[in-house]
Amino acid sequence: MTPPSALAQTPPADSIEPRIVVEKLNAYFNDFHAIHDISVKIPDRRVTAVIGPSGCGKSTFLRCLNRMHELVVGARANGKVLVDGVDVYDRGVDPVRLRRHVGMVFQKPNPFPTMTIRENVLAGLTLNGVKVRDSEALVERTLTQVALWDEVKDKLDQSGMSLSGGQQQRLCIARVLAVEPSVILLDEPCSALDPIATARIEELFSELRERYTLVMVTHNMQQAARVSEYTAFFYMGDLIEFDATERIFTNPKETRTEDYVTGRFG
Amino acid sequence: MASEHTSRVYEHELRTVREKVVLMGSLAEEMIQKGILALRTRDTELAQTTRRVDRHINRLECEVDELCLRILAMRQPVASDLRFLTTALKIVTDLERVGDMGVNICERVLELNEEPPLPDAIDVSSLADESLGVLHEALDALVARDVARATALLERDDMIDEHYAKIFQHVLVMMSRDPSAIYRATRIQSIAKYLERIGDHAMNIAETVVFLVKGTDIRHAKRRGDPLMDSTPPPPDRNGPAVPPRK
């Protein structure tokens, strides 16, 4: 893939077809109002980073996109989240099926310990009782997509836990890809990894971008700057600013954004 | 809302850069003022001592470059901090050149003082005043981060060019009338040229101030009626003058 011209400016978020449209999203943990009236359009097939200090609601926001938020006891959400035009909070939508279209990768790599590498890749399908036609090809395809095939092709029958941290995380990404989602949510995917593994996975994101829409929560601003085209800054449950990453990091509009990215938060 | 960096060392590093740049500006201004004074009063001593100030300016340029490089590597600055450091690097280049102009002026003064004064003196005062004026104003605008003052400054460039053209004319006339004055006249013309260049550097600094404050690059654009030079208010001024305002 030819890298985009270094001088090309990122177009404003509004000018790109959105894959996810969030309208007035609110989320609660019992009585605690975690995120307030969030409205944002996540552009299609781009990487959108979500940054902000601890407790600002960025992970909660992410989990509302695939309705994992409500799995916590006492948690609820209201508002609209339109994925490909369909409101996922509509009564008729099955959250389980939603999660096959909107996959998630977590902070700590979590391959299933009782399964082999091959079984892990296919887990999203086999656990649902789906018979996979040509499973070997699928395994090879997804592991190649995450640049893991060459490293593990001779040990597909070994336990998923026998890999290094970076490899495990790539395995988890392959596992998500095998289910063929259109959106991939990533909750601090590299924070448990060393810098080299992180760099390889960041490179993977720029390749995945061609086919999938990525939304990534990160507390590492430099990573957001490296990897994403658009950045959303959250603070205390509010979306403060959403703009092209290069503008957030060279000339943000909001004082609070400026203070956060330059390290002026007390 | 916090206005200082969480890291006090970082805050101190940025302040150091700021102070050095301001100091450089003051020294450069001083050099030009004293050089012109030496010209007017034919003071050889003053010209020689003034020339030596350039060493200090050059050293400051090196220090600022090194400090900026270090901060860029260690702190990965973004947004206003990044703009501040990249503009600091540019501004010290301009100021160092102004210092060099100052040296050149002093050297021409020393050459002129070895000759008897010209019978028909060529007055560079108004050009000198104008150049010093825009330099002073540019540096004030930098310290105050005042976009309005900086953009107003850009209008004065034409006037400097006019002054210089007039002086050049005068020099040509003098040289054609009196061949014995050619050597001295060319010295004066050089000084005038240096003053005009100092004005250009002041314009550069003013453009840089706009970029620093607003994040828009107005270089090489039409000066008047340019849509880029609009009246949108700049982002809130967080880095208020950390050093006392200039005199």
Add this chain to the structure above:
Amino acid sequence: MIEKAPPAASPSGTSTDTAPADSTPVGARPAGAPPGPGSRHTHLLVAAPGERARKLRSTMWLWLCGLSAVVVLIPLLSIFVYVVQKGAAGLSLSFFTELPKPVGETGGGMGNAVVGTLTLIAIASAIGLPVGILSGVYIAEVGRGKVADLVRFFAEVLSGVPSITVGVFVYALLVVPMKQFSAFAGGVSLAIIMIPTVTRTTEELLRMVPSHLREASLALGVPMWRTSLFVVLRTAAPGIATGVMLSVARIAGETAPLLFTAFNNRFMSTRLDQPIASLPVQILTYSTSPYEDWQQQAWTGALVLVVVILMLNVLARLGARSRIGAKR
């Protein structure tokens, strides 16, 4: 005890005359005196006041703990040794294959009791394991709040019910209507004893499965019930297997409930609707009889039972360790 440094005699800084032959040239300093050059920490070599008494107390407590541990081991070891001594004599192939001979005749074995115990364990497991595991899954995964707490509470209460009470209950429930003792009733009573243990083990182990595995599965679009069974349960399976083995070891030795339910059978039988022999009951019968031959067989039976239970415990322990070892 640190005796090297002599007690502080000279308050002065120099100590040319008090250094004992084997101490460093730096010498002893009274505790609290400012250290001179090159002797920064010699105060560490001097015993602090009260240190001797503290050490003595510490040693005393250690010995007390050690002694208690030994006291715990004594009954277990002595039982084992005694049983081995008494029972080894009767060990033979015929013990496991032959049936009890009629009163008065010598010889015979406890073949039917061995088979009977195995049969009862099988029946109890067939009933108790699914119920126990699934209720454990319910409490840990499915039930929310009060209901789960209630189920757990009842399981705990049930585990405290005396086994003889369970036997009487099953007697009234099954034996009376069926008008006879049966292996089935025996299996049921053992199952009732087994269930609380299995439930609690399952619940605890399921709780120990890290929640991020559950999340990973749910995020793949796997419904909750499939996640619970095929991911969480599967991960906890080795630990649950350990718990199962331990509960089997427990019921293998239960006697009281069987007296009311399975009763006994002098013949080999695996029919569910007939009384069935079992090792514990047979041991009881034989050991309380006046015949030496039977008493010997009772000891042998006890030996077999103890060995089986011991093996199950060891297997469970080895299984747990190898599981932990494999995870690393």
